[in-house]
Amino acid sequence: MPELPEVETTRRGLLPKVTNRRVRRVMVRDARLRWPVPANLGKVMEQRVIHGISRRGKYLLWDVESSSGGGFLLCHLGMSGSMFTVSARARPALHDHIDIVLSGGTVVRYHDPRRFGAMLWIAGPNPTHPLLDRLGPEPLEPSFDGLHLFRDSRSRSMSVKQFIMDGQVVVGVGNIYASEALFVAGIRPTTPAGRVSLPRYLRLADTIKSTLAKAIRAGGSSLRDYVKADGQSGTFQLDTQVYGRESQPCRVCKSPIRSIRQGQRSTFYCARCQT
DNA sequence: CGAGAGTCCTGAAGGC
């Protein structure tokens, strides 16, 4: 289940392998993702050069000669998607839905068992798309801070956990890192967003940044089906403070970690450390 | 407008 750190890790892994390569062929074996993969994807990408890959939230944007009649490949990994490079001879496995064959023999393979991901085409020189229009700030940019959270949350009654997971508030904070960041900030996830003070939001913005940055430094948190860009599955254990640790002792105070449901999502917290 | 529920999908895990 890629969250922002996994998406960023994927971007960094793919970047040197695709930049300045020419797309030779696009093979779509199964177009049934969250939205159908455009039937003309091969036609618009083939024989064009990839200038780079950028990221907006959990979306990856491949610049495919956007400056000269091309456009952008817009990718989302959903919750089970991964993109990695394989050799030209590697036979596709189950759920390997798309191959992007590049000059020089590299193949970028998109794998997504649950098909919650997306692969769309944006024609033209600018990466504008309805999916990107209303996204909030990037959590790791200086423009994102506690004051932004505080101002955006006034009069909001939803819980602070659901609030920071709202992509219009800030992008890239998924279910796992939301629980983790709230724990480090000492904030109870159920607190209505509009009742969290400015000092606490300043702290929370910092813990969101540090939690995500730490995960990126670790190369993505390698959750169950996450696969890094080189095709190596992330096998190291995810070292969480609270997520997935129901009934286990809090790493700080030893109280049992609690698990609740918020908006059909599981939330984990320590009732003693988070008030 | 905000809030909450529904929805897509597959695979893992648990119950019987």
Added chain:
DNA sequence: TGCCTTCAGGACTCTC
């Protein structure tokens, strides 16, 4: 052993 149910999750989309 094997079938069935439940759950997990991102985030769009719908309803109230």
